[in-house]
Amino acid sequence: AQKVTQAQTEISVVEKEDVTLDCVYETRDTTYYLFWYKQPPSGELVFLIRRNSFDEQNEISGRYSWNFQKSTSSFNFTITASQVVDSAVYFCALDLFASARQLTFGSGTQLTVLP
Amino acid sequence: DSGVTQTPKHLITATGQRVTLRCSPRSGDLSVYWYQQSLDQGLQFLIHYYNGEERAKGNILERFSAQQFPDLHSELNLSSLELGDSALYFCASSEGGGANTGELFFGEGSRLTVL
Numbered sequence: 001a002q003k004v005t006q007a008q009t010e011i012s013v014v015e016k017e018d019v020t021l022d023c024v025y026e027t028r029d030t031t032y033y034l035f036w037y038k039q040p041p042s043g044e045l046v047f048l049i050r051r052n053s054f055d056e057q058n059e060i061s062g063r064y065s066w067n068f069q070k071s072t073s074s075f076n077f078t079i080t081a082s083q084v085v086d087s088a089v090y091f092c093a094l095d096l097f098a099s100a101r102q103l104t105f106g107s108g109t110q111l112t113v114l115p
Numbered sequence: 116d117s118g119v120t121q122t123p124k125h126l127i128t129a130t131g132q133r134v135t136l137r138c139s140p141r142s143g144d145l146s147v148y149w150y151q152q153s154l155d156q157g158l159q160f161l162i163h164y165y166n167g168e169e170r171a172k173g174n175i176l177e178r179f180s181a182q183q184f185p186d187l188h189s190e191l192n193l194s195s196l197e198l199g200d201s202a203l204y205f206c207a208s209s210e211g212g213g214a215n216t217g218e219l220f221f222g223e224g225s226r227l228t229v230l
Contacts, residue, residue, distance in 0.1 A: 035219070044117070045205060045221035091158065101148055101209055101219050102171055105158035 023092030140208030
């Protein structure tokens with residue numbers, strides 16, 4: 001069975017600090033997708049990124065960047081120059097090719113950015 | 116706005132009752148997924164429908180059932196409700212039903228409170 005671990009339950013940073021959210025996954029499958037979602041206080045789940053297991057290139061989108069390392073089964077998410085609006089719960093999720101879009105979610109990391 | 120519409124947004128009911136949650140997927144999406152977010156279990160996959168047919172079941176209780184109609188909207192029926200069924204129920208949709216089915220977009224959720 002697959003598993004996603006987000007060991008950081010809560011993180012607090014001061015605005016403009018950089019912060020990295022950790023995600024470690026377990027699966028015996030060799031083909032899979034990894035996702036990050038943001039859940040702001042309003043409750044909806046906002047899609048941030050999807051990467052497939054064949055593509056280990058790091059990705060940057062504005063202040064967001066993701067580091068995917070198959071060797072350590074990690075898919076970490078960094079927010080540069082954090083802002084108060086980044087305060088939310090962030091979820092990492094694993095999706096096997098074999099069971100399309102039946103995501104296995106981590107327990108989430110509550111990020112609080114203080115002004 | 117993800118384009119996935121869920122109603123009602125909030126629902127309060129009593130133990131033993133039955134409720135129906137409704138989901139309209141994004142225009143053009145054939146797949147509908149239901150997820151449950153509870154304090155105990157976190158975010159977990161319940162069931163997947165593709166173009167009217169059930170494709171996969173996750174941790175869905177026998178008291179729960181779902182269907183997808185010809186117009187592609189879906190309903191999740193929860194019966195004999197228990198206190199532990201209180202949760203945020205998400206619907207998500209995607210274009211296809213297989214591994215390369217595109218992104219998974221979530222609705223804003225229906226918050227169910229069982230008293």
